[in-house]
Amino acid sequence: MQSADHVSITVLVDNYIDMLMQNSPGIRRQGMAEHFLPRRGTPLAENGIAFLIRATTAGRTTTILFDAGMSGIPIIHNATVLGLDWDEIDQVVLSHGHPDHFGGIYAALGAIGRRVPLVVHPSAFHPRSIRRPDLMIQYFNRGLTERELEEAGAALVKVREPLDLAPGVMTSGEIPISVDFEHEVPAGRFSVRDGHVHADPLEDYLTLVINVTGVGLIVLDPCGHSGVLSSLDHASSLAPDAPLHGVMGGFHLGHAGITQQKIDRTVDGLIERGLRLVSPMHCSGFRAQRAVAERMPEAFALMTAGAEVEISAPVSPPSKGESDTTQKK
Known part of the structure; x- marks a missing residue:
């Protein structure tokens, strides 16, 4: 896998906003200054997620919109707040067919x-439903159709395998669940395929894998449907020569019925993989955020809507000889 020289990741939509948070190394947040002296407004949060990725290699930048949140309101509003120029977007990626990820796509x-x-x-x-003794939601993804996407301006690229989007950025393709306890998912999901009703395998779920020169792999895992550890391991299989550096997104550990044991085992796995940036967002849940914060304090980063992350190799100071040469010139 190729690598990018520099990558910036902007959180256009997430569940959380906190104007009292401070900037931290490599992360700029919308804080008190923007809250009390808003030039364009302050960011909005909702139950959804969307990223804007700018990957730069050899002076050329590719800009990718990854997911679009639950509705068109926050993504458009937050883009205005952050001064986003929609003309710069080269490609769009949808992680899967759930409304909290595609809901703002038409806007x-x-x-x-x-x-x-x-x-x-x-x-x-594929039409999707949730059927449980206490709940029935029929065809909750009916807002996502090929015809409407094409009418809105999408040139659809339907693909199951990994796909290179730019130097250092690729989609994961279908993700095998390789960690035994990550097969656990909330029950009651169904989809209609080939005229038959099946338990929904969520085979459409994908992540983005980003490789930054001198840093390693950053995985954007918007909803954790394949398990965050399985997603990380799959990313490593796509770029075996690059170390894992970080993961951002929804870890799917906030649902009722997710055990504390699963959360603890997930954090065990994150620690074992030696990650230096771990940001549980969206559907991760407070228990998972707390566990990462307590057990991986140096890696933990709480993201908010409007946060901007800059990732590139650290600049090494010149050696004494190089410094002397520069001064002589």
């Missing part, structure tokens, strides 16, 4: 205003 495509490639797994369009 985003409208803001882009031209035909743009949109990468998505073909199974994202």
Whole structure:
């Protein structure tokens, strides 16, 4: 896998906003100054997630929108707050066919205003339902259709395998669940495929794998449907020569019925993999955030809507000889 020289990741949508948070090394947050002296407004949060990735190699930047939140309101508003130029977006990726990830896509495509490639797994369009003794939600992804996406400006790229998007950025393709306890998912999900009703395998779920020169792999895992550890291991298999550096996204550990044991075992696995940046967002839940914060304090980063993360290799100071040469010139 190629690598990028520099990557910036902007959190366009997330569940959380906190204007009292401070900047930290490599992370700029919308804080008190923006809250009390808003030039464009302050960010909005909702139950959803969306990232904007800018990957720069040899002076050329590719800009990718990854997911679009639950509705069109925060993604458009937050883009204005952050001064985003929609014209710079080169590609769009949808992680899977759930409304908290595709809900704002039509508003985003409208803001882009031209035909743009949109990468998505073909199974994202299968009708989906939730059926439990206490709950029935039929066809909750009916808002995602190929026809409407194309009419809104998407040039659909339906693919199951990993796909290179830019130097140092690729989609994961289908992710095998390789960690035994990550097969646990909330029950009652169904999808219609080939005219039959099946338990929903969520085969359409994908992540983004980013490789930064001198840093390693950062995995954007928006909802953790394949298990965050399995997603990390799959990313390593795609770029075996690059070390794992970090993971950001929803770890899918906030649902009722997720045991503390599963959360603890997940954090065990994150520690074992030696990550230096761990940011549980969106559907991760407070218990998972607390566990990472307590057990991985140096790696833990709490993200908020509007946060901007800059990642590149640290600049080494010149050696004495190099410094002397520079001064002589």
